[in-house]
Amino acid sequence: GAGVSQSPRYKVAKRGQDVALRCDPISGHVSLFWYQQALGQGPEFLTYFQNEAQLDKSGLPSDRFFAERPEGSVSTLKIQRTQQEDSAVYLCASTVGMGGINSNQPQHFGDGTRLSIL
Amino acid sequence: KQEVTQIPAALSVPEGENLVLNCSFTDSAIYNLQWFRQDPGKGLTSLLLIQSSQREQTSGRLNASLDKSSGRSTLYIAASQPGDSATYLCACRRDNAGNMLTFGGGTRLMVKP
Numbered sequence: 253g254a255g256v257s258q259s260p261r262y263k264v265a266k267r268g269q270d271v272a273l274r275c276d277p278i279s280g281h282v283s284l285f286w287y288q289q290a291l292g293q294g295p296e297f298l299t300y301f302q303n304e305a306q307l308d309k310s311g312l313p314s315d316r317f318f319a320e321r322p323e324g325s326v327s328t329l330k331i332q333r334t335q336q337e338d339s340a341v342y343l344c345a346s347t348v349g350m351g352g353i354n355s356n357q358p359q360h361f362g363d364g365t366r367l368s369i370l
Numbered sequence: 371k372q373e374v375t376q377i378p379a380a381l382s383v384p385e386g387e388n389l390v391l392n393c394s395f396t397d398s399a400i401y402n403l404q405w406f407r408q409d410p411g412k413g414l415t416s417l418l419l420i421q422s423s424q425r426e427q428t429s430g431r432l433n434a435s436l437d438k439s440s441g442r443s444t445l446y447i448a449a450s451q452p453g454d455s456a457t458y459l460c461a462c463r464r465d466n467a468g469n470m471l472t473f474g475g476g477t478r479l480m481v482k483p
Contacts, residue, residue, distance in 0.1 A: 256413070285470065294374070294459050294473030295414070308470065343413055356402055356421050359471065361413035 254278075256362035258344050264368045265334050273329045273365045277346030284327050285359060286319055287343040295343055301327060302349075334369045341366050372397045374462055376474035383450055384482050391445040391477045393460035398438045404471065405434050405445050406459045414459065418445070450481045 257276040265271050277284050283302055287295035288311075297311040303324035312319070316334075321327040331338055345359040373396045383389055393403070402421045406414040418427045418434040420443070426435040433446040443460055457478045461471035 258413075287471075287473075292475075294376075294461075294475045295471075296473070297470035300470060311470065345414075356419060358404055358416035358419050360416070361406075363411070363413040366411075 256344055256346055256360055258342075258362035258365050260365060261363065262366050262368075264370065266370050267334060267336060269334055270330065270332045271334055271367065273331075273342050273367070275327045275329070275344030275346075275362060277325065277327070277344070278360055279325075280348070281346035281360075282324075282349040283347045284321060285345040285347075286327070286329050287345065288313075289341040289343055289364070291340070298329070298342075331367075334367075336369050339367055339369045372400075372462055372464060372472040374460060374472050374474035376458075376460060376477050378477060379475065380478040380480075382480040382482065385450060385452060387450050387481075388446070388448050389450055389479075391447070391458050391460075391479070393443040393445070393474055395441045395443075395462050395472075397462075397464075398441050400438065400462045400464065402463050403434075403436055403443050404461045404463070405432075405443075406461065408457045408459060408476070417458075447479075450479075452481050452483050455479055455481050 259274045286298040289295040299319045300308040301321045316332045318330045341364040343364045345361045347359045377392045404419045405417045420427045420436040431448040436443045457476040459476045461473045
């Protein structure tokens with residue numbers, strides 16, 4: 253597709269349930285990022301992939317959060333045993349690559365998944 | 371740890387007015403700074419990216435400046451229009467090896483017809 257695609261757009265789950273959020277980056281983009289955006293705030297970094305390798309997961313708030321990108325394209329963010337404080341918009345972004353002439357390429361964002369935990 | 375602050379948090383102006391949005395950051399060791407626009411329920415659209423070696427970037431009615439030494443960036447919007455109403459976010463990239471962006475809290479702009 254032309255842009256970053258995320259699904260579902262909206263997800264409502266009961267506290268304690270597991271959820272999985274999907275991101276399809278722009279075709280050919282090497283780097284993929286996940287961010288969490290609470291209501292009225294700026295996004296906060298969660299994790300970063302270069303191809304299938306997860307190079308930085310320092311932003312994941314707890315071990316209930318897990319992300320994968322097994323074939324270096326589609327990525328899934330999984331949250332286990334969801335809690336109310338997990339309610340937020342989860343944004344995915346991709347960029348062509350890192351390093352060299354690509355270091356100043358902007359990140360392209362999807363429209364996000366709005367997660368509500370009841 | 372980098373902290374990014376945007377002032378004001380919200381701004382309402384009449385159509386046609388020129389306006390300035392402010393962004394400040396605590397760690398001047400940035401690789402670049404990016405300004406984004408976010409419409410309600412949507413993702414972020416990149417507006418301008420300023421490399422650390424640059425002092426400003428322009429696109430149409432938008433002009434962004436960067437002063438690394440003072441930890442500040444401004445986004446200037448000329449002749450504002452109702453369609454400019456959105457949240458504007460600035461974000462710093464730490465360095466060439468640091469891949470994540472650190473965002474400010476955003477400025478919610480309303481341009482009234």
